[in-house]
Amino acid sequence: MILPRDIKPEYSLYFIGGKLLETIKKQNATEFDLLDLFQSHISSSHDCSFNQYLLAIDWLYLLNLVSLNNEGQLQKCF
Numbered sequence: 001m002i003l004p005r006d007i008k009p010e011y012s013l014y015f016i017g018g019k020l021l022e023t024i025k026k027q028n029a030t031e032f033d034l035l036d037l038f039q040s041h042i043s044s045s046h047d048c049s050f051n052q053y054l055l056a057i058d059w060l061y062l063l064n065l066v067s068l069n070n071e072g073q074l075q076k077c078f
Contacts, residue, residue, distance in 0.1 A: 016056040031073045
C-alpha cells in the first residue's frame with residue numbers, strides 16, 4: 001500500500017504523505033486541525049479519500065515527521 005504496483009502512484013501513501021508534507025511545509029503554523037487540513041488542502045488538490053489521508057498521517061507519524069498534541073491537532077516535527 002505504501003508503494004503498490006497495481007494502482008496509480010498518485011494513490012499510494014508515499015505520494016499522499018509527500019503532498020501532506022508539502023502542504024504542511026508551506027504553512028507558517030506548527031499545529032493543524034486534522035479535518036480542516038483535509039478539507040481545505042488535501043481533498044481539493046488531490047483526489048484522496050479520508051481513509052487514505054489517515055493512513056498517510058499514520059505513516060508520517062511512524063517516520064516521526066508528525067505527531068498529535070494533547071488537543072488532538074497534528075503537529076509537525078521538522
